[in-house]
Amino acid sequence: MDIRQIDFARMEELAREWEVDLPIEQTQAWARYQKTIEDRTPWRCLELVRDGCAVAVLSLTDFETHGYHYLRSWHGPVWGSEPGEELERTALEALRDYVRGEDGRVAFVRLAVAHELDVTRPVLSTRPYNQTVVIDTTGTPEEILQRFKKRGRRDVRKSLRECKVAFADETALARSSFAEHYDVMVETGARDGFTPAPLEDYENFIRILGEDHCRVFAGRLDGQVVTWTIATIQGTHAVRYYGASRTGLARTLATDGLIYFECCELARRGCTSYDQMGIGNDFSPTLKGLNTFKTKFAEGVTDVAPARDLPVRPVLYGSLVAAKKLLRRG
Known part of the structure; x- marks a missing residue:
């Protein structure tokens, strides 16, 4: 699985080819809106490629909170066709490795994941839903x-x-x-x-x-x-x-x-x-x-595919989970 940086025009082009509507959160207008909110910055648009063919796209926003960074993709990735468990796992592992190599600040990626995979965790915050x-x-x-x-x-x-x-x-x-x-x-x-x-x-x-x-x-x-x-x-x-x-x-x-x-x-x-x-x-x-x-x-x-966390820096992510548990006990 290859990960390529693209722009919104390419995302829109692929969505037309796949005959799917990009969610509003995966559009350039949404990225412009996110820029107006403190501590949020549009990060990158990415294309997930298998055997030379694009299979999914996603737009990511950087969140800085409580001294750490994470990336979020609302209702992304957007798939050309519904992925099976093996394809989704392969894509997430490739995305994790890509983000780790590109931005050492990122603790995890929060994105929509249909299958309950061991490479993901329940979200640290927010209230995800699957229906x-x-x-x-x-x-x-x-x-x-x-x-x-x-x-x-x-x-x-x-x-x-x-x-x-x-x-x-x-x-x-x-x-x-x-x-x-x-x-x-x-x-x-x-x-x-x-x-x-x-x-x-x-x-x-x-x-x-x-x-x-x-x-x-x-x-x-x-x-x-x-x-x-x-x-x-x-x-x-x-x-x-x-x-x-x-x-x-x-x-x-x-x-x-x-x-x-x-x-x-x-x-x-x-x-x-x-x-x-x-x-x-x-x-x-x-x-x-x-x-x-x-x-x-x-x-x-x-x-619907619910939001899940994909740890990029496992040690840091583990400390965040532990801190949340301590906060709840307090």
């Missing part, structure tokens, strides 16, 4: 709705019938100022136990990805934003990347109505699928609280 819910957005609005589970159809219809929230695409407004929407995210974080990224991160996300690849949808009650979503678009695939809602709106089903509105708007823009970004199971138990809500929008779930 998601993908909504089929082909056809008419009624056809989209009919593919929801029964309780999903019920809740959306109740929302449309009883909810007084007005839904709209607010991309242009959010590009000029995201402050009003951000206030809702702050409230969501306080309720659900997380700290949102700084306001400028969301503003940069919307601005740099651009309106063709990033849309902001919102629901307003009496003129005030009460629920919103940032959705990314790449090819015919959309992802519900961020979302927030005011406390106490579950009874009004505002977010149910908003997601259905999003499905219809994204379909109008040519999207055929809408990924809800991760649900819980035994692999990712901390995400199980999302399942009741997300799974009602599709009859089944979709398997």
Whole structure:
């Protein structure tokens, strides 16, 4: 297995040959966005070659944190065809050796790995998932709705019938100022136990990805934003990347109505699928609280390659694991 440094144009060329859409995180626009975040730097785009033919590509970003560096590739590598366990292992070993030879600072690489291989480890941080819910957005609005589970159809219809929230695409407004929407995210974080990224991160996300690849949808009650979503678009695939809602709106089903509105708007823009970004199971138990809500929008779930760590400097990586265990005990 050979590893070659390439550019985004080459990644896009190979994706067209393979007839696959690069995930938004594997695009040049995403790399430009990452440059705006402190301690993150686009590293390289790579091509994995076997017997003279490219089999996968990936874009990597360098993270500097707590005195060490690691590389991350969101939803990468992107494969020309699904790899078997042997090919994936060979590719990871070649990538590990390449990174070790090119950048001695890197402790590990975090990337999407379908098989549970002994060359990888569970991630040190973040919450990976190996299943998601993908909504089929082909056809008419009624056809989209009919593919929801029964309780999903019920809740959306109740929302449309009883909810007084007005839904709209607010991309242009959010590009000029995201402050009003951000206030809702702050409230969501306080309720659900997380700290949102700084306001400028969301503003940069919307601005740099651009309106063709990033849309902001919102629901307003009496003129005030009460629920919103940032959705990314790449090819015919959309992802519900961020979302927030005011406390106490579950009874009004505002977010149910908003997601259905999003499905219809994204379909109008040519999207055929809408990924809800991760649900819980035994692999990712901390995400199980999302399942009741997300799974009602599709009859089944979709398997995806979860994020795993590929140690590049095993001794350093082992010390990081040990430090994390000590921190948990404390």
